[in-house]
Amino acid sequence: MAGGKAAPKSSRAIERLMRAGTNEHYDDAALYDFEYDDQRDDLVWYRARARESSTPHPILELGAGTGRITVPLLEDGHRVVAVDRKQSMLDRLKTKVQRLDDARLKIMEGDICELPVDDHSMGMVLAPFNVLMHLYTWDRLLRCFEEVARVLRPGGIFCFDVLLPDLEWLLLDPELHHCRTRFIHPETKRAMVYSTNHTYDHETQVAHIRIHYHDAIGRGARVRPEVPPRKTVQLAHRQIWPEELRCLLHLAGLRLRSLEGDFEGDRLTQDAESQVVVAQKPPTKHGHKKSGQR
Ligand SMILES: C[S@@+](CC[C@H](N)C(=O)[O-])C[C@H]1O[C@@H](n2cnc3c(N)ncnc32)[C@H](O)[C@@H]1O
Structure with missing residues (x-):
């Protein structure tokens, strides 16, 4: 697992992640187009x-x-x-x-x-x-x-x-959030902050990316760290x-x-x-x- 930090997962858990990782990012098609x-x-x-x-x-x-x-x-x-x-x-x-x-x-x-x-x-x-x-x-x-x-x-x-495949990116700390961006959801009009982190599974060559959508605070890309994201979606990308x-x-x-x-x-x-x-x-x-x- 990335950086040796995440615990190994069972094959059923990996299968679940892959199923989510090919679906969840595409549930909200309006948001996909916006992004x-x-x-x-x-x-x-x-x-x-x-x-x-x-x-x-x-x-x-x-x-x-x-x-x-x-x-x-x-x-x-x-x-x-x-x-x-x-x-x-x-x-x-x-x-x-x-x-x-x-x-x-x-x-x-x-x-x-x-x-x-x-x-x-x-x-x-x-x-x-x-x-x-x-x-x-x-x-x-x-x-x-x-x-x-x-x-x-x-x-x-x-x-x-x-x-x-970007080796440096794949091995980033799975807990750290990247790409923090404030945006207005195209349909709900809610101010949100987008961020991602990921875990790379060396055996399957799959990067399990988590895309987090927090409610925004104020005008910047700040969020309340103690409040969980409104939504987190999985995106699984096999590295080729x-x-x-x-x-x-x-x-x-x-x-x-x-x-x-x-x-x-x-x-x-x-x-x-x-x-x-x-x-x-x-x-x-x-x-x-x-x-x-x-
Ligand atoms: C990143 S999107 C790309 C969509 C479009 N080509 C574009 O450029 O915006 C990936 C698309 O591939 C579809 N997809 C993934 N795996 C598939 C599969 N095994 N069979 C058919 N479609 C698949 C997803 O549902 C999603 O719509």
């Missing part, structure tokens, strides 16, 4: 990749959530199949697309390791903003890559981003190392085209925050595996 409203660099990059691919086939978006990327893709004229397993996030996406020509959008509730689409039917697959970090074992990640290889047309492109990515993409029959350290094309160095990946399904039949074959 990531100013994130633009990934959006610009995914739009550019979609524009470049100029595929007549639909784009499949894995973990589309509230449609932060989906809606601009639709506005750019693409056909999109949006898959997510969280109803609250998809409900918000549905309200956003009411005003658009939603004949170009198909929303599917499902697991990205069992894609509800036909073989070779997608021109491009995207998995924006750490979606793949919710696959908590290497075999789930490989299963997802194999599914991507199955549904992509030969020569089709797969783009995704996941965080680059670059060599693991290269290996699993290869096993799934996908070719790595680029692995960069940000959305501006910088190299993957120790200062990089993300791993920004472009992979491709080989253009010929000989280069790809049958579904389910390892």
Whole structure:
């Protein structure tokens, strides 16, 4: 456990944390949109990749959530199949697309390791903003890559981003709160203070992040330390190392085209925050595996 400070947990407790860690952060979809409203660099990059691919086939978006990327893709004229397993996030996406020509959008509730689409039917697959970090074992990640290889047309492109594991951050004291920020909740209009802390489990490579929402005192980001947060939500992110990515993409029959350290094309160095990946399904039949074959 991080810093050797937290007590070891039973496998059932870890399972519970993982279930909470893939759900709770996405229960309040309005708050999710509010928190990531100013994130633009990934959006610009995914739009550019979609524009470049100029595929007549639909784009499949894995973990589309509230449609932060989906809606601009639709506005750019693409056909999109949006898959997510969280109803609250998809409900918000549905309200956003009411005003658009939603004949170009198909929303599917499902697991990205069992894609509800036909073989070779997608021109491009995207998995924006750490979606793949919710696959908590290497075999789930490989299963997802194999599914991507199955549904992509030969020569089709797969783009995704996941965080680059940050050793210093992972090993921070699990009790200390970081990123204290005051904000007004977009729906309740309550003044709140956001903070996070986390515990890293070395064995499973999962960071169990706790996001705390305290009532704010006064105008700053102060809280009453003796009063528990109004809400704490779990977010579990499995850390994925670059060599693991290269290996699993290869096993799934996908070719790595680029692995960069940000959305501006910088190299993957120790200062990089993300791993920004472009992979491709080989253009010929000989280069790809049958579904389910390892
Ligand atoms: C960080 S959000 C990203 C949402 C959106 N791509 C964006 O950029 O804002 C991760 C999304 O992945 C979804 N997700 C996580 N694991 C999933 C799985 N196994 N199958 C389908 N969706 C999943 C979550 O429900 C959530 O909506």
